[in-house]
Amino acid sequence: MSDEATDPATEAFLAHRSLLFTVAYEMLGSAADAEDVLQETWLRWAGTDQGQVRDRRAYLVRITTRQALNRLRAVKRRREAYVGPWLPEPLLTAPDVAEDVELAESMSMALMLVLETLSPTERAVFVLREVFDVGYDEIAEAVDRSTAAVRQIAHRARRHVQARRPRRAVSPGEGRAVLESFRRAVETGDPQALLDVLAPDVVLMSDGGGVRHTALRPVTGAGKVARMFAGGIGRLDGTLTTEPAAVNGHPALLVRLDGEFDGVLAVRVEDARISGLYYVRNPQKLSHVASAAPLTLR
Structure with a gap:
């Protein structure tokens, strides 16, 4: 697609590109x-008879869903053999994403991990229905199921997600305040300050992809997590610094060691305490934190 191309197919694709990327990312994590899916979507869209398309947005979402569903089925097998916990690829997001509660909640690390427990078809149906408010008939065409079957899948997926999703979404300001308390505790290595900001049943998950050193299993409990942070910082051969950022629509920290980018630490906040910590160190997952990703639900 050259910058000079102005044909209707290109214009339609570019007009809806942010939406299509958001759909693909929410389905794939x-x-x-998601970028690969968009390339595949463009190739199929460019070969479509535009005169036969009544609703270009719906048609593009349908192509994207089908391509994302095919890819999700393939990567599911790879993720089962992943070294250590698998975490979604973090996205740097603009401030307005955090203000859009519906969008921010739909792409939070905590919810994205819940979506990983769904089957590929359940995830596609849930994302299209609950996040993008796509009609059941449209979803049925996208996932190649009957409308009645899609309604059943949507009900099952919704019940599954509701049983596991965070209890209450916090405001961006509350999230930033809790994260700042955690940041000060980490940088000072104060065990008690860490315990004060961590929920008793906090879970730490870290993703190094077998390339960077991380815990190969989730660490559960405020005491264990506090000791890991306090002890780990003391053993570092270098200077650790953190920078606040908005990642996946929520407050997070960009972590550097001796000035070199080391990873992204996202958090889940409930009842003014951190109940989930998600540290992504896998270098292959850190390429989308240099600039804000274009995201939209519409």
Whole structure:
């Protein structure tokens, strides 16, 4: 697609590109895979008879869903063999994403991990229905199921997600305040300050992809997590610094060691305490935190 191309197919694709990327990312949890899906979507869209398309947005969403569903089925097998916990690829997001509660909640690390427990078809149906408010008939065409079957899948997926999703979304300001308390505690290595900001049942998950050193299993409990942070910082051969940022629509920290980018630490906040910590160190997942990703639900 050259910058000079202004044909109707190109204009339609570019007009809806942010939406299509958001659909693909929410289905896959990977910006790199979402970008690949968009390339596949463009190739199929460019070969479509535009005169036969009544609703270009709906048609593009349908192509994107089908391509994302095919890719999700393939990567599911790879993720089962992943070294250590698999975490979604973090996205740097603009401030307005955090203000859009519906969008921010739909792409939070905590919810994205819940979506990983769904089957590929359940995830596609849930994302299209609950996040993008797509009609059941349209979803049925996208996932190649009957409308009645899609309604059943949507009900099952909704019940599954509601049983596991965070209890209450916090405001961006509350999230930033809790994260700042955690940041000060980490940088000072104060165990008690860490315990004060961590929920008793907090879970730490870290993703190094077998390339960077991380815990190969989730660490559960405020005491264990506090000791890991306090002890780990003391053993570092270098200077650790953190920078606040908005990642996946929520407050997070960009972590550097001796000035070199080391990873992204996202958090889940409930009842003014951190109940989930998600540290992504896998270098292959850190390419989309240099600039804000274009995201939209419409």
